[in-house]
Amino acid sequence: MRTLMESARAAKAASVLTAQLDTESKNRALRAIAAALVERTEEILDSNGRDMESARARGMESSLLDRLMLNAQRIEGMAEGLRQVAELPDPVGEVMEQWTRPNGLLIKKVRVPMGVIGMIYEARPNVTVDAAALTFKAGSAVLLRSSASAFESSAALVRVMRETLEAQGITPDAVCLVEDKSHGAVDEMLKLRECIDLIVPRGGAGLIRNAVMNSTVPVLETGTGNCHVYVDASADYEMAERIVINAKTQRTGVCNAAETLLVHSAWAEEHLRALLKALTDREVELHGDLPAAGYTEGMIPATEADWADEYLRLAMAVKVVSGVEEAVEHINRYGTKHTECILTADEKSAEYFLRNVDAAVVDWNASTRFTDGFEFGFGAELGISTQKLHARGPMGLREITSYKYLVIGSGQARP
């Protein structure tokens, strides 16, 4: 077994080599990995079976078991993801800008790999492959810290990826798994500034908070989404119902699902009863303030905690507000800077909302569920950033690179 430090040093050394790979070599390797995963499905499912067995023995709840479970179709899904990443343009080497100074210096701003990216994630084996594919295509090496409960699955996936890389003449250390399953390994990883250039935590609020609070390596904070839909006075009913239902119910366990509905009091009078019925018909549990409670039966009174909660299930907080100003104030107070939506036919309201809401993505007459690397056209995503530094919103290949300046002279010295 390698210690964390050994794996991290190996990744660091590999990152010098992955930075040099040409696009075609990277794409060929990604496609070869896709083929190997499918070919070695049985071996991967064996390992996943061991994870599933111990998870069941420990009484893991069924939604988490479902995340952990692999089958042939899900492995094919991972392979398809790899093939898609192979199709994406290579961000490395792109000249982002260039200009010449009056003294003749040519300055080029060039996109370069980040170096070593440390991923810390929970029991979703697909993250192992998705993260490795994106970081590899972006010219970086990856150090993967899978949760202990998915360790056997992740180890099998990493084994297939490493063996395939090696067969392609590429250093297998481009993809390194943290083999130390202890919790201490995460704490240690968060301090490895000499080997890791960036930490990306993906998972629940506790996992992310631990990384943000304890890392001395720069962190890209992802994910928590207490997203709001604000229905303005002029919103079309049919559109509002379609988008609110979509944002709340199309998939509930994801960060871009809506959690709170804010409704203009005038619109509420006319339409809120119908909208709340559409929600309860779909078994959404409603937590509302007093004015909202007047438009349905059996609403649970909302407490302060409801305004801040990311339910991640068929539940929604409902509040009647006096207008767009109060909606923005509420959102900037309780939101998590992820995705916020206004539904309105009034351009002034929309402009005010788009300008004043502080979030990665602000939607006007579109569902919050579009905050996603694929939906944005990035082809894939490593996560959704909720911080304001470096990258905001869906992070595709470009968002996990850095840049450097090349200054080309002919002997200039500074006067």
Add this chain to the structure above:
Amino acid sequence: MRTLMESARAAKAASVLTAQLDTESKNRALRAIAAALVERTEEILDSNGRDMESARARGMESSLLDRLMLNAQRIEGMAEGLRQVAELPDPVGEVMEQWTRPNGLLIKKVRVPMGVIGMIYEARPNVTVDAAALTFKAGSAVLLRSSASAFESSAALVRVMRETLEAQGITPDAVCLVEDKSHGAVDEMLKLRECIDLIVPRGGAGLIRNAVMNSTVPVLETGTGNCHVYVDASADYEMAERIVINAKTQRTGVCNAAETLLVHSAWAEEHLRALLKALTDREVELHGDLPAAGYTEGMIPATEADWADEYLRLAMAVKVVSGVEEAVEHINRYGTKHTECILTADEKSAEYFLRNVDAAVVDWNASTRFTDGFEFGFGAELGISTQKLHARGPMGLREITSYKYLVIGSGQARP
């Protein structure tokens, strides 16, 4: 006296307002502050005099006293800086990219202010004004933590800025000074995630390290520069002498000064004696390896520490290397990812160096001293980033902003 928390909350509230200011209001305020600083020179010099007096009483060394000292000319210099920032294009609201998805969604990536920027810096009163000017123009509020030894000077400058803002009808809390002079206030500031969006430390290695190691607020690491000049086999002697002398001696106490000279062994045989003489003629103290020592008299033997040291004075480490590969290896081992330079007539060597050196700025036949916001054409700089996340190299107005995505639809829900 305001507590740190009160100042931070005031800055947070102000940042909502500064984000809304139009370009002309910001520029008018910057010019008014420039005029007020000059007009109130005497008042500022009085306060600076008190700082100087206590610094002298505590036995502060003369180079630090010189940094701390203000006079009419230096205040005019700050005012000129403000006028220049007023001339720069406003980064806020810039549409960085926009595209339409097949489903009709229009996605706009728009530059937005960072929010609240916390500056932690040492006894340079000019940073108080430079940082306030840049953050204000970039639409953010600033929370300034000046060192205790420059407190009276900073407080006077902040007073003038705040009073002028207020007279312009702009919230004075756009510029907040941390009034709590205790060391604990810095530690507390580094944890204020709810009020501060970004910490920028500027100063010595200890100050920066403290911020990087203890902050839970995202940090932009600035400054430490152990910069190298590598002289390749084909370098022109005259150019090499000009650039090495410029990089080492034009100004020594700055992060973009060269600290180590790496020389190709073939070039060394022919030219190193002359180059080292040019350096010692300018009183540069040389610390070299054994082969380098053969080309001059009285060279101090270099130890491991010399390769890592940022001398910030008339001293230089010298090493003879076998070629560009060894030079790059040495730089990537001992450098601080700031600025690295190759002098060569050989395009292959240059390409290898530009590609493989991991630094914010890589120069080919140009002095390291050009790594500077003004020299890059950014008009001003908040510092020079040595990290790979968010911004690398000189940070101008754009580099201290964030962005958000606006998604504009016509009722789209996710299938």
